[in-house]
Amino acid sequence: MRPMKRTLIPSLAAAAIALAACSNVTAGDAAEPRADFPSPSPSYATGQDAVVEVVQRVLPAVVNVVSERPGGEGEGTGFIVRSDGIVVTNYHVVERATSVTVLTSEEEPREFDARVIGADIQADLAILDIEEEGLPTVPLGSSSDLQLGQPVVAIGYALGLEGGPSVTSGIVSSLTRRITVPDPDCDVCVNGERVYTDVIQTDAAINPGNSGGPLVDVSGAVVGINTAGTTTAENIGFAIQIDAVKPTIFQAADNPDEPVAFMGVGSADASDPQVRFTLSPPLDEGAVIVNVVPGGPAARVGLRVGDVVVLFDGRPIRTAQELGEAIRSHRPGDRVEVVAVRGTGERVELTVTLGVNPVPTG
Template structure:
């Protein structure tokens, strides 16, 4: 199940605490209209996105059918919209609906399965849009607002409120590891995927992507805006993301696994499989190696390795330290583009 939220700039000021200070419950109870004003600013920029797939009717004529409904947030007045990749994946076309009743044919500008982000565009100008914020300033316990098309209910987007429960979370979703996630207890429901999570300054600080599947968990996750922004920018420019790769399959190493298997390192990323013609193999890496450091960044598990690699681009040379029986070795690896 996924979630969504959104926000939009207007001329109405929103009283908020001094930047850099945590937002606490007292600030909200003293100004009960703070969330109302955030919702009024944000809600006009939250859109519904209906994915359509073409099938043939009994007369072999093409007929578009709805294959899914999600949310998105307009972040540019000229029609650029952020959503999740899984909202539009496999769609032949998309239809975008605004809370004011307008509807547009959308064009999928670009998608990225690994980050579960996508950019959609509608041909319109002067649209309500959301200001993108700085998620690095978030603090645990800060109030946040989620807005999205929950359950595809009529009457426009739904607004829910919660707090930042944790930062820098990661989950495995759809075969991918999503990291740099914001955890929140703002209520989210099917249909909310792809919308933004908003702070009380009226800024989008996350793109909601999933909820915990455990019964009664009440926990949702949003891709941090600082993590999403570079992906969104590249999708808007190029329509795709070009990432470097090492040519390996990896497994996280823990102290208990290392002890049970007699591994040469108590933490890191174990190379379970390696492509013989891949960058790491050509630099001298081999299956069974444990990657323990990338440049000067210690690697504790697969997630920390992914985060370290996200700082690099194709053509960079990185120093990767591996632990193997007999000691440690640092390999100079020239990064290449990940194959499609």
């Protein structure tokens, strides 16, 4: 099996990345705990015992995700979040797949056909469904509670090696990294590159094949989705913050056949220091458009990279997260008024007809 390889471009200079045309997670804020999803349990172990306990708790819910595509076979990792077969992984793991198979981490793995029931392509998130009940699960934690230096554990099918998942442990090194990752198969990325903002950096090694696996805290709760490692330095990995994608996971699990609104932009907080210095004049609030999907709803009405969205359908927008919430509160086909501030300070008012999130199914 050919591993799904995710490596960083050599330069991670903040200024260079902030100026690049890019995309960002705008999925909404962290949702409240759900009765149909498992809740985190406290852990009283310390040191290496804590890591061992975490692995014992989480490992049964970690799965191998194999995708068949025109160019060959790809492999990544996922994790089960609901006992009736809801699996979370990276979108690039199933990108352009003609079929997806999920294998459990048992000594004699069980194999299931999987269906993509939801995704946020720009956030690199996919939600799968497999036809099975009573599966082991891993609880979703909260990335907003993470602190620098906090221990974390990454689990995944590194390098596509046989013998089950591998485990690495480390600490949270940063919570606000911005990284650029080549993805030539991405239809909504600019120049074949994804840019992730506010990702977790950890020294728990993340290797090809780990993509889509869980990054967990010492209670065994998922705080991030492993997505990239670097070839320019050892023991540096990156994970998407789980709070940014919880609403998408819940929505897909609840309503797998319901279309999701799509505006075709990626955004970042105007207050983000890596973004703010690029604005003239600088703004303390708003969602800066850092990527516009060619031919998408935003592109068709003239929204541009660098525009700062401050109002969406009459709703004040202070952050990229709020823009994501506002988009998700509407349905495809809705016409919404968007107010944005251009680099010259000019305010523009545009009417956007929201499209359908281009999520593959089958």
